[in-house]
Amino acid sequence: MNTHDLIKAIARDAAAPRPSLGLLLLGACGLASVIAAIVFSTLLGPRPDFAQAAHTSRFLLKFVITATLAVTALFQVAELARPVSRSSHRVALLAIAPAILLAALLMEIATIPAAEWGARLVGTNSLICLTMIPLIGMGPLAVFLAALRYGAPTRPGLAGAACGLLAGGLAATFYAAHCFDDSPFFVATWYSLAIAILTLAGAAAGRFILRW
């Protein structure tokens, strides 16, 4: 078949409907949130003193950081889903969540005696954090990768990593409601590590799944 013949066949298929990529990604976010909520409530559920904890700034800050990470990662996913990116400076948005975390760390260093730093960093449930965030994020990661297959990512590994970061931010937002360790020391260490696991998994999977 020569190229001219191929064009005839493609042109006859012009009317095939093409749902919007943006809407599909939004739908994926909804589905991923539902999956994360089901896994979270089945395996963990919120901590018993949730109502009291909700009045403390350290507890609330965890949600601010993880939700900010999820939203900024979503922008990256939407950007990497297309062959041409609209603006390169959107990458800088990814620095917002780490910047808030860094500010919280500095506050913690300034207000808490150095003798307590170690205990706050180690926390009480780091292993649960390291297993549960990837566990809650696995389903959402699969959903985001599946949605990106409808896109045309020219950097599949990077796009997969962005999916992992988004899934990690989403999973950590749910997990934070269960987690008893509210210190920025703990969040910076164990949340980051858990989210990094999902990001690496996304990057590795993206190289195979996101080919087109």
Add this chain to the structure above:
Amino acid sequence: MAGDESAYAVFLERVARHVRGFCRRRIVHGGVEPEDIVQETLLAIHLKRHTWRQDEAVMPWVYAIARFKLIDAFRRRGRHVEVDIDDFAETLAEPEKEASMTRDIDRALGGLATVQRNVVASISVEGATIGETAHALGMTESAVRVALHRGLKAIARRFVQD
């Protein structure tokens, strides 16, 4: 870019010319056939046309896809063993045959399910319309449309797999 088939075909012919030049300038030595990349790019442009934003220029988007397909082809072919060029000295001296230019798509077409292959061949090689194809193959028009769309998707997938 939606709706009008003949305008779409004209656009795709123009894209093919641009991408052909783009690939010929970049493929310095063999291994990757420019026309394979042109066809692969055309299929990708069609199947991924929802990734083009309507408020943006279309050619940067086309070239981004062509560049991706070219790099991907180099990467795929790179896995194969390099052979000494002397082995092919006689073959290379022969003028390029038309048939050898499009080996990838013919192989992909050969791998399709029978119905899809018949529909794609009828519309492309024979230049039949949807209606003529439906009549000739004893199918409904919507079945022909579905088979054509699935056939094109399957061809694009086989390009990536080989």
